[in-house]
Amino acid sequence: MATRMTGPGILATENDEKRAEILALLEQAYWMEIESVMSYLTNSINPDGVRAQEIREALEEDIQEELGHARLFANRIKELHGIVPGSLDFNPEQTYLQPPGEQTDVVHVIKGVIEAETGAIEHYNRIIEATDGVDWATQDTAIEILRDEEGHRRLFEGFLREYEAEGRV
Ligand SMILES: [Fe+2]
Ligand SMILES: [Fe+2]
Secondary structure (H helix, E strand, O other): OOOOOOOOOOOOHHHHHHHHHHHHHHHHHHHHHHHHHHHHHHHOOOOOOOOHHHHHHHHHHHHHHHHHHHHHHHHHHHHOOOOOOOHHHOOOOOHHHOOOOOOOOHHHHHHHHHHHHHHHHHHHHHHHHHHOOOOHHHHHHHHHHHHHHHHHHHHHHHHHHHHHHOOOO
16 A cells, blocks of 8 residues: 555545545546436437437537546546446436437426436535535536536526427426
């Protein structure tokens, strides 16, 4: 085992308990991103119709961003002496982003994306609070990713607004 440092910082031995707590939060964040990649891939292909095109393209872009987030979380897990989990540890949770009964049901997809982004925003706020004053680098990463998720949610809220204005929701 490499020489461990003492003193301030999340890698100090006296912060082992805190580090374990942060690693658990990071692991969950990693899986949330991976599941979003799967769900957004599905929903960037399934929807039918003229207006579904816009949603499909937006999700196409988000797939790359969410994959980038997963990579950032995975690297941070390693930096904190954790191990990036294998696929057998994955437990799906995004019930709301399963394919709708009708593939023209774009509102179902928009609402599902908003729910996924909201879940991510809540979880990353949790990470920002848990790391405050003890793990600045993880906090910085979480803040950067949080901004992306808030942007994603805002984009899909705009899509939903358009359908609401037409009384389709
Ligand atoms: Fe993300
Ligand atoms: Fe996102």
